[in-house]
Amino acid sequence: MNFGFSANAFREYDPYETIEIVADAGYDGVELLFDRPHLYPPDTDEETVERVKETLAENDLAISNCNAFMLTAIEGFHHPSYIEPDTDYRQRRIDYTKDALRTAAALDHDYISIEPGGPIPEEKSREWALETFVESLEEVLPVAEEVGVDLHVEPEPDLLIETADEYLEFVERISHPQVRCNFDAGHLFSVGEDPVAAYETLSEYVDHVHLEDIPEDRRHEHTQLGEGAMDIDGFLGALDDAGYEEFVTVELYPYEETAAETVEDAMAYLETHGWA
Template sequence: MQFAFSANAFHEYSPVETIETLAAIGYDGVELLFGGSHLHPSDTDEDDIAAVTNALDDTGLDISNCNAFMMSAEDFQHPSYIEADPQYRERRVDYTRQALELAAAFDADSISIQPGGPIPDGKSYAWGVETFTESLQTVVPTAEQVGVDILIEPEPDLLIETADQYLDIAHRIDSTAVGCNFDAGHLFCVGEDPVRAVEKLSGSTPHYHLEDIPADRTHEHTQLGDGAMNIDGFLEAVEDTGYDGFVTVELYPYQETAAETARDAYAYLDEHGWI
């Protein structure tokens, strides 16, 4: 397997500076950020695309995934795919179409998306599942047309939190363009064992996120080795499936020390024999 680092820790850097920094540390790839201070689809032009593409070519880094969570820098969970207001919901759908087209411009394989969003007050889980399915089905044709996969990322406190909930949604959408962005820490937060979940979701997972999580399972992305997760066991389980794609370290809370944090995560992986 290969290791990348997510650009969502690097808001204080430009996308090009992020790529150069991660390459100097030794990473194989970068997860591009489609929002915040980086490459928001609505204001990324041909010059921006060319600059990032040239930086990737110059450094030899590959794109592990394109992170399409952060539509708004103020509140990246809203608008979601399950807003009660259809017009507000459509803004998230349009953003996802634009993200797919931008990912195709970078010749990337996938974007990761939020798993529905927070269930609105007064609405049921069943309503959320139906609404999310309808929303996703409207963007699947774009994904199939441009050749970029949509990866649903289960997350605590949003509609889809667990492996089984992801599988239920996946069975409702008849498209090979839809997969799972397996975030080990997120599953740990909701009481699952990421090691055991690897086998359950391996057939659906073309990309993994990795971080550590505190022992109380609070949703707090923590430096590798500083939490309670069985990171080596998780990576061994992934390796045992024959996976040869990217595991992306995602430590977005560390924006004030992004480069140092990325370097320390790489050192942890190196010390544990994964690099």
């Protein structure tokens, strides 16, 4: 398998510096951040795209994923979501996702990762939220088809889709070959699942994996590899046994103040344990 590191820990750097730092640390790829201050699609012109591609080539680095989950350029990680009761506000997430698909295509990448609906509004039912999420993606999918870029829905604690079973319920309802799963092992651990068993359940939908450690109390806090309670080696071993050959991207966005050291420490863990 290949290893990447997510640029969402590098908000204090520009995307070009980030690429160089991640490459210097020994990774195979970088997860690009489709948000400010990096590659927010409405701000990303052809010149920026070409410079990113040139910087990747100069550093022999691939794109591991295009992260279109976070949206701090508008409000925050989770809002606007695909299930906002305010249809105009919801449309801002939909339009952002369409732009993200086009930006990924311009960068010659095959997929983006997106949030799993969003937080269910207090006044709405789960069924309403699920139907609204499907309707929102049905508006996005014609663009995905046009540009040939898949949507990787990422289960996350406290959002509409948290577990492997909830993902299956959703994906069977939307039933589209370009709707896939961004498998975040730590997220599934946080909601009480065994990441190995969850991967076995969802593997047919998985082309990209996020990895971080999680504290012993399973709170959703992205933690440096080896400093939490997850069996990182057991999970990577299961991926290896299953023949997984795609990217595993380490995602440690809370470490903005120490991003350059954090990316090296994560690689040191992977190398020490024989994965990289």
